[in-house]
Amino acid sequence: MSEVYESKNFIQEKIEADIDSGKHEGRVHTRFPPEPNGYLHIGHCKAIYINFETAAKYGGKTNLRFDDTNPVTEDTEYVESIQRDIKWLGYQWEGDPLFTSDYFDQLFDFAVTLINKGLAYVDPSSSDEMAQQKGTPTQAGTNSPYRDRPVEENLKLFHEMREGKHPDGAMVLRAKIDMSAPNMLMRDPIIYRIKHAHHHRTGDKWCIYPMYDFAHGQSDSIEKITHSLCSLEFMHHRPLYDWFIENIGIFPSKQTEFARMNVAYMITSKRKLLKLVNENFVEGWDDPRMSTLSGMRRRGYLPKSLRRFCEVTGVAKRDNLIEFELLESIVREDLNQSATRVMVVQDPIKVVITNYEEGKSELLPVANNPQDESAGHHEMQFSREIYIERGDFMLDPPKKYFRLAPEKHVRLKGAYIIKADSYKTDENGNVTEVHCTYFPESKSGQDTSGIKAKGVLHWVECASAIDVELKLYDRLFTDPTPDKHEGKDYIDFYNKDSLIVVPNAKAESYLAHVGSDESLQFMRKGYFIKDQSSSDDKLVFNRTITLKDTWAKMQKK
RNA sequence: AACCGUGUGUUGUAAUGGUAGCAUUUGAGAUUUUGACUCUCAAGGUAAAGGUUCAAGUCCUUUCAUGGUUGCCA
Numbered sequence A: 001m002s003e004v005y006e007s008k009n010f011i012q013e014k015i016e017a018d019i020d021s022g023k024h025e026g027r028v029h030t031r032f033p034p035e036p037n038g039y040l041h042i043g044h045c046k047a048i049y050i051n052f053e054t055a056a057k058y059g060g061k062t063n064l065r066f067d068d069t070n071p072v073t074e075d076t077e078y079v080e081s082i083q084r085d086i087k088w089l090g091y092q093w094e095g096d097p098l099f100t101s102d103y104f105d106q107l108f109d110f111a112v113t114l115i116n117k118g119l120a121y122v123d124p125s126s127s128d129e130m131a132q133q134k135g136t137p138t139q140a141g142t143n144s145p146y147r148d149r150p151v152e153e154n155l156k157l158f159h160e161m162r163e164g165k166h167p168d169g170a171m172v173l174r175a176k177i178d179m180s181a182p183n184m185l186m187r188d189p190i191i192y193r194i195k196h197a198h199h200h201r202t203g204d205k206w207c208i209y210p211m212y213d214f215a216h217g218q219s220d221s222i223e224k225i226t227h228s229l230c231s232l233e234f235m236h237h238r239p240l241y242d243w244f245i246e247n248i249g250i251f252p253s254k255q256t257e258f259a260r261m262n263v264a265y266m267i268t269s270k271r272k273l274l275k276l277v278n279e280n281f282v283e284g285w286d287d288p289r290m291s292t293l294s295g296m297r298r299r300g301y302l303p304k305s306l307r308r309f310c311e312v313t314g315v316a317k318r319d320n321l322i323e324f325e326l327l328e329s330i331v332r333e334d335l336n337q338s339a340t341r342v343m344v345v346q347d348p349i350k351v352v353i354t355n356y357e358e359g360k361s362e363l364l365p366v367a368n369n370p371q372d373e374s375a376g377h378h379e380m381q382f383s384r385e386i387y388i389e390r391g392d393f394m395l396d397p398p399k400k401y402f403r404l405a406p407e408k409h410v411r412l413k414g415a416y417i418i419k420a421d422s423y424k425t426d427e428n429g430n431v432t433e434v435h436c437t438y439f440p441e442s443k444s445g446q447d448t449s450g451i452k453a454k455g456v457l458h459w460v461e462c463a464s465a466i467d468v469e470l471k472l473y474d475r476l477f478t479d480p481t482p483d484k485h486e487g488k489d490y491i492d493f494y495n496k497d498s499l500i501v502v503p504n505a506k507a508e509s510y511l512a513h514v515g516s517d518e519s520l521q522f523m524r525k526g527y528f529i530k531d532q533s534s535s536d537d538k539l540v541f542n543r544t545i546t547l548k549d550t551w552a553k554m555q556k557k
Numbered sequence B: 001a002a003c004c005g006u007g008u009g010u011u012g013u014a015a016u017g018g019u020a021g022c023a024u025u026u027g028a029g030a031u032u033u034u035g036a037c038u039c040u041c042a043a044g045g046u047a048a049a050g051g052u053u054c055a056a057g058u059c060c061u062u063u064c065a066u067g068g069u070u071g072c073c074a
Helices: A010-020 A042-057 A076-089 A100-116 A127-134 A151-162 A212-222 A232-248 A270-278 A293-299 A303-313 A324-338 A509-513 A550-556
Strands: A029-032 A061-066 A120-123 A172-175 A190-194 A208-210 A227-231 A254-258 A340-342 A348-353 A361-367 A377-383 A385-389 A409-412 A417-425 A431-438 A455-457 A466-473 A499-507 A520-522 A526-530 A539-546
Touching: A010 A042, A010 A227, A010 A254, A029 A042, A029 A227, A042 A061, A042 A076, A042 A227, A042 A293, A042 A303, A061 A076, A061 A100, A076 A293, A076 A303, A100 A120, A100 A151, A100 A172, A100 A190, A100 A208, A100 A212, A100 A232, A120 A151, A151 A172, A151 A190, A172 A232, A190 A212, A208 A212, A212 A227, A212 A232, A227 A232, A232 A254, A293 A303, A293 A539, A303 A324, A324 A526, A324 A539, A340 A509, A377 A385, A377 A509, A466 A509, A499 A509, A509 A539
Parallel strands: A029 A061, A227 A254, A340 A520, A348 A431, A409 A455, A466 A539
Antiparallel strands: A120 A172, A172 A190, A190 A208, A348 A385, A361 A377, A409 A417, A417 A431, A466 A499, A520 A526, A526 A539
């Protein structure tokens, strides 16, 4: 048996080393710990992928834990959207969703433990004073005058904090570590603060809340998480993470950091996304232009594409900026495999086939997906008057133009070859109607005409066409890193053409019956999905992405 | 400046000290009843300098570049 060398990322190598050494009896348990204060975005997508896939690879489990230690910003709306999005992505967490707030009692006890060990103290210093004490990265800090407060006094004050005897900001509980540590986080970090605020789950039970550093690691430990995978920004927190676990004496979860994924033209700052929503640059968190999972779902991206995107972009520790084109190529590749082909004319111009008998019509079969024989076909009505795309007819075509022009032949996809004979114009010289003749022997699939037509056009028969609204989406920003320019706001790079509405496109009747989960390809145009805002009276389709267009690219040169 | 990280084609990511590969992108061509898809070919890379070694992207040293760290956010 020859062994194929399998390349592993650094997290997998670390886990395999742990398994080989018998750590935790080879158990692998990860967690995804979002704060419920915003919608999940492409960056979370990567974290979800890494946590769930890594555990699954080693037969382990993954918890979903809401890191809800800041009642001021958190809300149940987000708790729900987050669960919906993770499920949509295709992952299922272990058991019920968990909440850091469920551990508030234990965390309080942990704090008491530290106080009793002389490793935490209550400090009434003001915010400014504490900042002074902290020093700077190059300058050691100084001890708080309250650092050596006796244990009994700390205990009494801490309980008073809990009982609501002190207002917000009056005092905090601090860990007693090392005010001269090179790592600023080790300079007696705050672990509990007073916040007389209503919590989305614990209500008014608490008026003190633990800080992230005093909640996250311990929550991992309580859940017996073996591998706590997080992004690089928490690297500096690892010594603190370990310090608390060690000094409280609880299960030794270990943190490993990876570089978070950055994607060109997408922003992932919750605050900046929220501003786009609040100031109506987009229609909501699920606007198809947003980098949120909800947005990408509404845009028509498939969950498997997102998973594959995460896989293909890999796991490493270096900063990265993934090209948007890579995401697009994956989205196209998956959609190409499964999308139903239909014809929709975005900017119609009427074509009259003068030698086609008036009043006659026929039904012509069109393959649902040439990539997949088993997808079958549907029928399109054909008759004397049809619409084609305005841009597919030119009076004075350039070289290598395969489309319709006077005296030129084209194939109507799935139908006949036609030749343009004449046309009508309005008073401004714009073409309003094209008159053609068709070749009865050139019928699709049984062509005996011998006529060669290089161009193939999509079309929709006038009488049976239905009106639909199209929303053509493009990237939200005109710059790949809109929020990385000094002195410029990311809003300055807002792409005003990121949404173009086509109110009256002409679609074949098939679209009247599609569901909102059916991926569609509007032939020669792009991939679309029915929007949730559609009603029986008004159908709306979102453009997921265009088809590649080499002709347009050639034209630009 | 100090501390902690990170440097492989345009971008992303592989390579057990032993042939620098894959995808994307770009370009050329073939094919095509979607100027799509598919196929073929091509372009393009180990930050720099030294060292160890039969052999260095990989190990060591120095330099350079780059990210993070001075919230009662997570």
